[in-house]
Amino acid sequence: MEPDTATRPMTSALSLRHWLAPHRGLLAVVLVLELGARAAALMQPLAAREIVDGVASDADLTGPIAVLGGVALTGLCLNYLGYYQRGKLSERFVLGIRRAMARRIIGAPVSRVEAHSTGDVLSRVGADTTLVQQTTVKALVDLVVVPLTVASGIVLVLLIDLFLGTIVITLLTAATLAEARVFRRVALDTEHAQEHVGAMTSVVQRILLAFRTVKASRTEQAETASFDRHADAAYRANVRAARTGALADTVAYAAVDFTFLVILAIGVLRVSADAIGVGDLVAILLYVVYIQEPVESLTGSASRLSEGLAALRRITGLLRLPQEAEALRVVESRPRVPVVADVPRSVRLDAVSFGYEDRPVLREVSISAPVGVTVLVGSSGAGKTTLLSLVERFVEPDRGRILLDGVDIRDLPLSELRARISYVQQEAPLLGATVREAAAYGTTGVSEQRLEQVLESVGLAEWVSGLPDGLDTEVGERGVGISGGQRQRLAVARALARDSEVLLLDEATSQLDPFNERLLVKSLTRQYRDRIIIAVTHRMQLAHEADQVVMLRGGAVHARGRHDQLLTDPAYRELVASPEPTIHNGQMR
Ligand SMILES: Nc1ncnc2c1ncn2[C@@H]1O[C@H](COP(=O)(O)OP(=O)(O)OP(=O)(O)O)[C@@H](O)[C@H]1O
Numbered sequence: 408m409e410p411d412t413a414t415r416p417m418t419s420a421l422s423l424r425h426w427l428a429p430h431r432g433l434l435a436v437v438l439v440l441e442l443g444a445r446a447a448a449l450m451q452p453l454a455a456r457e458i459v460d461g462v463a464s465d466a467d468l469t470g471p472i473a474v475l476g477g478v479a480l481t482g483l484c485l486n487y488l489g490y491y492q493r494g495k496l497s498e499r500f501v502l503g504i505r506r507a508m509a510r511r512i513i514g515a516p517v518s519r520v521e522a523h524s525t526g527d528v529l530s531r532v533g534a535d536t537t538l539v540q541q542t543t544v545k546a547l548v549d550l551v552v553v554p555l556t557v558a559s560g561i562v563l564v565l566l567i568d569l570f571l572g573t574i575v576i577t578l579l580t581a582a583t584l585a586e587a588r589v590f591r592r593v594a595l596d597t598e599h600a601q602e603h604v605g606a607m608t609s610v611v612q613r614i615l616l617a618f619r620t621v622k623a624s625r626t627e628q629a630e631t632a633s634f635d636r637h638a639d640a641a642y643r644a645n646v647r648a649a650r651t652g653a654l655a656d657t658v659a660y661a662a663v664d665f666t667f668l669v670i671l672a673i674g675v676l677r678v679s680a681d682a683i684g685v686g687d688l689v690a691i692l693l694y695v696v697y698i699q700e701p702v703e704s705l706t707g708s709a710s711r712l713s714e715g716l717a718a719l720r721r722i723t724g725l726l727r728l729p730q731e732a733e734a735l736r737v738v739e740s741r742p743r744v745p746v747v748a749d750v751p752r753s754v755r756l757d758a759v760s761f762g763y764e765d766r767p768v769l770r771e772v773s774i775s776a777p778v779g780v781t782v783l784v785g786s787s788g789a790g791k792t793t794l795l796s797l798v799e800r801f802v803e804p805d806r807g808r809i810l811l812d813g814v815d816i817r818d819l820p821l822s823e824l825r826a827r828i829s830y831v832q833q834e835a836p837l838l839g840a841t842v843r844e845a846a847a848y849g850t851t852g853v854s855e856q857r858l859e860q861v862l863e864s865v866g867l868a869e870w871v872s873g874l875p876d877g878l879d880t881e882v883g884e885r886g887v888g889i890s891g892g893q894r895q896r897l898a899v900a901r902a903l904a905r906d907s908e909v910l911l912l913d914e915a916t917s918q919l920d921p922f923n924e925r926l927l928v929k930s931l932t933r934q935y936r937d938r939i940i941i942a943v944t945h946r947m948q949l950a951h952e953a954d955q956v957v958m959l960r961g962g963a964v965h966a967r968g969r970h971d972q973l974l975t976d977p978a979y980r981e982l983v984a985s986p987e988p989t990i991h992n993g994q995m996r
């Protein structure tokens with residue numbers, strides 16, 4: 408996901424333009440307000456000069472004092488408005504990026520997203536977008552406003568005294584060039600630090616996912632050390648960035664202090680030689696101070712912009728994830744292919760071959776799963792989950808085709824295909840805070856009665872009725888505890904609530920005890936007789952309930968038929984005799 412190094416500067420500049428484009432209007436408002444505030448500030452030395460000269464010539468000071476007050480007040484108002492609008496622009500800018508990231512990640516193919524570390528993705532969505540929000544817009548506005556302010560200030564100084572003006576330009580230019588040399592270094596160190604923050608987040612995510620295993624394996628120290636390694640590296644890179652930033656800041660301060668003293672010394676000589684008035688010298692010194700703050704903020708802005716662009720580059724890496732529709736060459740607007748009337752309903756794989764990259768997994772697999780229960784068995788790594796992924800079009804076959812009710816699934820809009828299939832993934836994650844949300848996830852407008860019915864089908868009705876708030880009880884992280892088996896039943900209930908033609912269950916009942924697993928499958932086969940159910944399992948007891956058992960071996964169909972028919976096959980018998988052990992309540996079965 409890392410962007411190509413050669414295209415980095417181009418990419419960030421282009422993406423900055425791209426993300427700012429929708430907010431051009433607000434950006435213009437911010438620039439006008441900030442330029443106005445700076446212009447008001449630049450008027451103040453001129454008003455001060457009038458006052459100083461007025462004191463020397465005993466003139467009436469009411470007018471100049473009123474002008475100075477008015478200019479200062481206007482500057483304050485413009486500053487307030489500019490600050491507020493700039494904050495709003497920053498938020499809108501980052502909101503656009505965050506929304507695009509969410510869509511890009513969710514729209515990406517399963518295989519591409521699963522290939523990346525969750526921690527790294529989280530860090531890009533969280534920490535990197537926050538960094539972009541805090542740095543980029545302010546820095547960008549400064550980079551436009553400050554040079555204009557500084558240039559105007561210098562022109563005004565030149566108009567007051569060409570000689571002193573030339574000295575101010577020379578000294579400030581030398582200082583700015585010196586600072587520019589350190590900007591790049593700060594950006595590189597910050598980018599480096601962000602990468603380590605990503606890796607650190609990945610470690611935390613891994614620990615949280617396997618918290619019990621970490622404790623039970625007594626790997627707390629090793630995990631802490633791994634976390635520390637990345638945290639320390641991020642610390643070192645940020646400290647390096649702070650050191651370089653401090654150097655840039657000091658150079659900026661020193662340059663202005665030095666300029667002030669040089670102008671004061673030479674200015675006094677010019678006043679005594681009557682080349683300029685006292686009011687002129689006061690105005691020029693005020694300009695040196697007024698230019699000082701923008702020049703300093705320019706230093707900060709350049710390094711902040713580099714930090715923001717570094718974060719934007721990491722974000723761009725994520726935004727380059729291909730989209731499922733492109734990757735699978737899906738045409739959503741394709742007209743619906745009519746189901747051939749006399750073709751019996753089925754999911755059919757026709758000589759399907761598939762491999763991850765160049766590693767073959769399935770070879771010439773031909774299966775037909777009609778209405779009823781088809782159980783897929785086979786040893787670990789035989790390709791059972793992959794087969795379900797092909798039916799869902801999470802991946803595409805290298806060769807062969809898959810037909811749903813006689814229609815090639817590539818001819819169906821992806822959204823229609825997935826609406827007709829319900830899928831329970833191996834981990835059966837809990838999706839939603841309450842039982843109701845978890846069971847209704849992905850289904851709109853499901854009635855209370857229907858929810859109760861599906862919960863009954865999976866044997867959860869009694870459990871739910873005993874919960875303090877029934878269907879609205881919070882479960883999981885923020886609510887009542889839920890066992891692995893209950894979580895799986897809830898996932899199956901969710902799939903049933905969708906009321907689709909095909910039900911794909913990937914070891915969706917593995918955490919139930921064999922008795923309850925058989926009960927559940929019996930209940931499903933009884934109540935959902937008109938559905939195509941394909942269930943992957945390691946529990947051979949399930950095979951008894953199946954209308955058809957398909958045994959995969961070495962990526963090919965080894966045997967197919969009813970359980971009792973397959974018992975004549977030695978490899979199948981071996982599988983039945985030595986199913987993979989499952990642990991239940993601490994006992995191996
Ligand atoms: N995303 C992936 N990238 C590369 N290889 C993969 C990927 N997913 C699975 N594989 C490989 O493909 C093969 C088949 O995996 P699959 O998960 O389909 O097997 P399975 O029969 O479901 O195994 P199990 O019973 O252990 O769940 C395995 O060798 C696995 O390592």
